[in-house]
Amino acid sequence: xxxxxxxxxxxxxxxxxxxxxxxxxxxxxxxxxxxxxxxxxxxxxxxxxxxxxxxxxxxxxxxxxxxxxxxxxxxxxxxxxxxxxxxxxxxxxxxxxxxxxxxxxxxxxxxxxxxxxxxxxxxxxxxxxxxxxxxxxxxxxxxxxxxxxxxxxxxxxxxxxxxxxxxxxxxxxxxxxxxxxxxxxxxxxxxxxxxxxxxxxxxxxxxxxxxxxxxxxxxx
Numbered sequence: 001x002x003x004x005x006x007x008x009x010x011x012x013x014x015x016x017x018x019x020x021x022x023x024x025x026x027x028x029x030x031x032x033x034x035x036x037x038x039x040x041x042x043x044x045x046x047x048x049x050x051x052x053x054x055x056x057x058x059x060x061x062x063x064x065x066x067x068x069x070x071x072x073x074x075x076x077x078x079x080x081x082x083x084x085x086x087x088x089x090x091x092x093x094x095x096x097x098x099x100x101x102x103x104x105x106x107x108x109x110x111x112x113x114x115x116x117x118x119x120x121x122x123x124x125x126x127x128x129x130x131x132x133x134x135x136x137x138x139x140x141x142x143x144x145x146x147x148x149x150x151x152x153x154x155x156x157x158x159x160x161x162x163x164x165x166x167x168x169x170x171x172x173x174x175x176x177x178x179x180x181x182x183x184x185x186x187x188x189x190x191x192x193x194x195x196x197x198x199x200x201x202x203x204x205x206x207x208x209x210x211x212x213x214x215x216x217x218x219x220x
Contacts, residue, residue, distance in 0.1 A: 012076075014064055014066055014076060015066060015067075016064055016065045016066035016067065017064070017065055018060060018061045018062070018063060018064045018065070018078075019037065019060040019061070019063045019064075019065060019075075019129070019133065020059065020060035020061035021061075022060075022065060023060060023132060023133060023136055027136055028133065028134055028135055028136045028164065029133045029134065031134065031166070031167060031168070031171065031200060032200065032201065032202045032205075033073075034130060034133040034134050035130070035171070035197050035200045035201045035202075035205065036073075036201055036202055036204070036205045036208075037063065037065070037073075037075050037133065038126055038129065038130045038133070038197065039194060039197060039198075039201055039205045039208040039209060039212070040074065040075035040205070040208055041058070041063050041075050041077055041126065041129075042126060042190050042193060042194055042197075042208065042212055043208045043211050043212050043215075044075070044076075044077040045058070045077060045122055045126070045190060046190040046191075046194075046211075046212045046215040046216060047215055048077075049119045049122070049189070049190065049215070049216075050215045050216075050218055054117055054118060054119055054121060054122055055077070055122050055125075056110065056114065056117060056121060056122070057079060057102060058077075058105060058122055058125035058126060058129060059102045059104070059105045059125065059129065060129055060132060060133070061102075062077065062078045062079045063075050063076075063077060063078070063129070064076045064077075064078050072204070103145060103148050103149065103152070104128070104138045104140065104141065104148060105124075105125045105128045105129060105138065106121070106124075106125070106152065107120070107121040107124035107125070107152075107183065108152055108153050108181050109121060109183060110124075111149055111152060111153065118183075119189060119190070120183040120186050120187075120188065121183070122190075123178050123186050123187050123189075123190065123193055124178055124179060124183075124186065126178060126193065127174075127175045127176075127177075127178020127179050128140070128178070128179065130174075130175055130178075131157065131160060131175050131179075134160065134163075134164045134167055134171075135160065135163040135164050136163075137163065139157035139158065139175075139179060140152045140155070140157065153181070154181075156176075156179075157175070157176065157179050159172070160172040160175060160176075168200060170199060170200065171197075171200050174193070174196045174197055174200075177196070178193065189216045190212050190215075190216060191212050191213040191215075191216035191217070194208065194209040194212040194213065195209060195213070197209070
């Protein structure tokens with residue numbers, strides 16, 4: 001607090017660009033680069049999940065890319081403003097009839113009830129983000145919000161390899177598993193997701209996969 005007793009917040013000053021702006025300015029990412037970024041984000045989210053926190057608002061604009069001191073590109077996960085502590089009742093900020101988050105990247109269960117979500121809703125969002133990083137467009141898109149809801153609830157994502165012909169079939173399968181309507185059919189935790197993506201990742205990203213697995217094992 002200040003000497004006056006007023007509270008204040010100290011935030012890290014970041015020099016870089018968020019992935020939403022990156023895609024708008026430069027177009028889709030290379031496959032290894034996109035997978036590396038998603039695994040870095042997954043590492044941060046796995047740490048949150050280990051603490052019982054679900055982000056609930058993952059989107060390209062909340063993944064911020066900086067150049068680290070070693071010269072490599074590094075992803076920072078931003079904006080935990082509507083995150084949820086699992087096992088705790090939502091406060092007044094989340095009513096059952098309210099939608100909190102960014103609909104283009106929200107899971108079907110989050111659209112129905114912001115309070116009835118767990119870590120698997122973040123896995124949906126990461127799959128939707130990866131789809132956009134590879135194609136330049138989110139998987140469920142429309143200029144009409146009710147149409148976005150309907151597509152998320154009932155329609156499959158447009159085939160990745162129609163929009164990105166050089167994408168391996170395996171990475172499309174990983175994304176589609178993230179985007180399963182029924183959360184019980186998705187990856188059940190980020191370690192499963194990370195291992196599935198590791199086949200398409202650069203060698204340096206394997207450290208992220210290993211740390212995600214350790215974080216998930218620590219929850220068992």
